[in-house]
Amino acid sequence: MILALRCPTCSGPLALAEGASLASCSFCKTTSLVARPAAPPTRPAAELACWFLFRGPSAKRKSLVERPR
Numbered sequence: 001m002i003l004a005l006r007c008p009t010c011s012g013p014l015a016l017a018e019g020a021s022l023a024s025c026s027f028c029k030t031t032s033l034v035a036r037p038a039a040p041p042t043r044p045a046a047e048l049a050c051w052f053l054f055r056g057p058s059a060k061r062k063s064l065v066e067r068p069r
């Protein structure tokens with residue numbers, strides 16, 4: 001997950017050290033408390049997997065592919 005942090009005071013980019021929750025703006029020196037979002041619930045991979053089985057190309061694709069040029 002990529003999060004962009006901006007200073008609430010001057011909108012400058014904030015650099016947050018790994019594991020830190022306080023970021024100091026290098027432009028206006030404002031210290032911000034960064035709330036990290038809760039980790040998404042982890043589910044077993046089998047629940048997340050989704051499989052589709054197609055029986056060859058659809059009728060529309062077939063008509064497009066086999067169209068004489």
Ligand SMILES: [Zn+2]
Nearest residue numbers: 007010025028
């Ligand atoms: Zn700032």
